Amino acid sequence: MKVNFKDVHIGEIIYTRVMEKDIHIDRICSFMKQEEEDIEKMYASKSLDTDILLRWSKLLEYDFFRFFSQHLILYAPPSSVNYNKTIKSVLPEFRKNLYTKEVIDFILDLIEKKEKSKVEVMNQYRIPKSTLHRWIVKYKK
Structure with missing residues (x-):
């Protein structure tokens, strides 16, 4: 599935x-x-x-x-930097995104099938260039 x-x-x-x-x-x-x-x-x-x-x-x-x-990581709009710094919350702050193997495979599949370029992936999903490069090297098929 x-x-x-x-x-x-x-x-x-x-x-x-x-x-x-x-x-x-x-x-x-x-x-x-x-x-x-x-x-x-x-x-x-x-x-x-x-x-x-x-x-x-x-x-x-x-x-x-x-x-x-995973849906939030891939499709939620980026939050404003100023907005995040002005609000103090009693809720825990999660510092890192949870990139699962499924999300990594999804992203790399988009690039491999030329559905999106690396730049498009970095912009649309807010994935740092170094992270994307690391995935390509590590998970290259």
Whole structure:
């Protein structure tokens, strides 16, 4: 299954993981405290409540929230430098982007297939030139 980070359909992704793990529907219903019909509706849902997604992550031993983190890394508009410095937050500050192997492969695939140039990738996804160069050297096919 090739994941589309731009348009995440979490129900389909969960269903794929359930099939990979070969978990019986009775166990899923028991763990999720839901009826089989409700589970089927979740598979068809493009989005799910975070509490439910957390339960799926625990059951299937997979971090489904990463799909949304990757979406933000690739498609969220850059924030203003001045804006970030003026706001003090009690929330933790995450200093680095989480470039997973899937995101790196996605980016390198765009370049390899000439769908985007290196400059376009650096500008659109805000990936530093040195980082992109390191990926190309390290993960060259």
